[in-house]
Amino acid sequence: MCYRQMxxxxxxxxxxxxxxxxxxxxxSANLNPMAKLSLGSRLFLSHMLVMLxxxxxxxxxxxxxxPRMFVLRLEELESQGFITVRSAKTYLIRGFETAWNRSSLWxxxxxxxxxxxxxxxxxxxxxQPLDRLKLATKNLAEGxxxxxxxxxxxxxxxxxxQSFNRMADSLENVEQQRRELVSDxxxxxxxxxxxxxxxxxxxxxxxIAGDPELxxxxxxxxxxxxxxxxxxxxxxxxxxxxxxxxxxxxDLYPLLAKLQQRFADQLLEDGPELILAVQPPLPTVLADxxxxxxxxxxxxxxAVRYTPSGAITIDAYLCTNRKDMEKENLLWVTVTxxxxxxxxxxxxxxxxxxxxxxxxxxxxxxxxxxxxxxAKRLVELQGGSLTVTSTLxxxxxxxxxxxxx
Numbered sequence: 371m372c373y374r375q376m377x378x379x380x381x382x383x384x385x386x387x388x389x390x391x392x393x394x395x396x397x398s399a400n401l402n403p404m405a406k407l408s409l410g411s412r413l414f415l416s417h418m419l420v421m422l423x424x425x426x427x428x429x430x431x432x433x434x435x436x437p438r439m440f441v442l443r444l445e446e447l448e449s450q451g452f453i454t455v456r457s458a459k460t461y462l463i464r465g466f467e468t469a470w471n472r473s474s475l476w477x478x479x480x481x482x483x484x485x486x487x488x489x490x491x492x493x494x495x496x497x498q499p500l501d502r503l504k505l506a507t508k509n510l511a512e513g514x515x516x517x518x519x520x521x522x523x524x525x526x527x528x529x530x531x532q533s534f535n536r537m538a539d540s541l542e543n544v545e546q547q548r549r550e551l552v553s554d555x556x557x558x559x560x561x562x563x564x565x566x567x568x569x570x571x572x573x574x575x576x577x578i579a580g581d582p583e584l585x586x587x588x589x590x591x592x593x594x595x596x597x598x599x600x601x602x603x604x605x606x607x608x609x610x611x612x613x614x615x616x617x618x619x620x621d622l623y624p625l626l627a628k629l630q631q632r633f634a635d636q637l638l639e640d641g642p643e644l645i646l647a648v649q650p651p652l653p654t655v656l657a658d659x660x661x662x663x664x665x666x667x668x669x670x671x672x673a674v675r676y677t678p679s680g681a682i683t684i685d686a687y688l689c690t691n692r693k694d695m696e697k698e699n700l701l702w703v704t705v706t707x708x709x710x711x712x713x714x715x716x717x718x719x720x721x722x723x724x725x726x727x728x729x730x731x732x733x734x735x736x737x738x739x740x741x742x743x744x745a746k747r748l749v750e751l752q753g754g755s756l757t758v759t760s761t762l763x764x765x766x767x768x769x770x771x772x773x774x775x
Contacts, residue, residue: 413496417489418482425478499527503534515542559598562591601740605723608747615751619775620657622703623650626684629666633674642677642707644670647685655701655772661748662772665756666703668741669768673707680708680765689771700754700771707767712760720758721746745770 499522509517518538519531569588572578607613630646637644655662673682683706689698712720723743749756753773760766 411493413493414486414489417492418486421482421485421489425482496524496527499524499531503531506534506538510538510541515545555602559595562594566591598740601744605740605744605747608744608751613748613751615658615661617656617658617752619654620659620662621652621654622657622662622686622701622772623648623652625659625663625666626686626703629663629670630684633670637674640679642674642679642709643681644674645681645683647683648687652686653688653701654775656775657752657772661752665745665748665770666705668745669705669770672741672768673705673709673766677707677709677765682707699774701774702769702771704767704769706765708765711762711764712758712766713762717758717760721756 499519503519506517506519515538519534522528522531566588569578569584573580573584578584604613626646626648630644634644670682670684684704685706686701686703689700689702721742723740746756749770749772754771756768756770758766758768
């Protein structure tokens with residue numbers, strides 16, 4: 371819809387109601403006078419604007435109503451015979467207006483000064499933590515992961531500062547884990563590469579002769595590197611969420627029986643005994659069959675590696691909540707061994723990458739130090755949890771849960 375003005379040559383559009391307002395046009399043309407003002411300046415100007423509007427309203431209303439009320443008061447006094455002011459009325463009104471104008475001017479000056487000072491202090495108080503946040507963000511972007519926000523007495527800014535500190539803590543933790551991962555990975559790769567290089571150099575120099583045993587050692591080291599690469603790739607997929615989990619109704623007993631038979635065939639006569647304590651039928655769980663097998667292989671393999679003799683027991687049961695004596699919607703599977711155990715101070719680090727219970731144990735036993743970390747993430751991706759209890763010198767129990775159908 372538009373209005374048109376008639377002219378000699380016809381109609382001419384003057385104003386379209388649906389045209390963008392002037393403020394939007396100024397903003398689009400970067401002509402907004404507030405565009406480049408800082409938050410502190412905007413707060414200050416907003417306080418001053420509120421103060422000026424208040425003073426302006428006060429002065430305007432007083433200017434309009436005060437003389438009239440003053441005249442009415444004079445007429446009331448004259449009618450009551452208290453004073454004769456008819457001849458001096460004009461003079462008194464002018465004097466009143468002069469006094470009122472002067473007092474209003476001084477009131478505006480002192481009021482504006484006081485309001486301006488308070489507005490400046492209030493804006494500066496708000497801007498100080500924001501300036502600190504700006505500096506802390508800049509330092510964090512430049513690599514200073516120790517940069518933190520101090521406490522603030524303004525609740526909203528205190529919450530903002532706490533959020534920034536949590537983000538900084540998370541970034542620092544990620545950076546620390548990255549450094550530890552690089553260090554651990556370098557250490558893990560150095561050992562087999564050093565062995566392979568040493569043997570190859572001696573073969574090239576002719577100081578040793580090649581034989582099947584030597585070649586088997588080289589094959590073993592290359593397989594170890596291959597396992598490490600595969601485990602790292604698997605762990606990276608799990609932690610990044612790229613690993614697909616196909617959950618479906620699953621009966622765990624056939625899987626437990628198959629793994630018990632597989633590992634039992636690999637154990638030596640003087641090794642530990644692998645016992646399947648659970649009896650069928652088991653409640654059906656909702657899990658990925660391949661990932662459930664991978665979890666059990668990691669846990670059972672870890673128990674076999676750390677249990678030179680004794681027994682390894684696989685069990686499963688439904689847990690009862692003691693508070694209300696109701697069964698949880700979870701099936702718990704345990705792998706218990708009588709091996710070397712884990713010290714109490716080491717338990718918080720069991721599921722970290724490249725962690726080993728026995729720091730002095732030879733790395734040629736086949737472990738990469740990633741199996742438990744992978745198992746924990748796979749359990750969590752399927753809606754369960756993985757825990758461990760252990761006593762040094764007596765054995766360990768790894769316990770994980772899977773949701774029931």
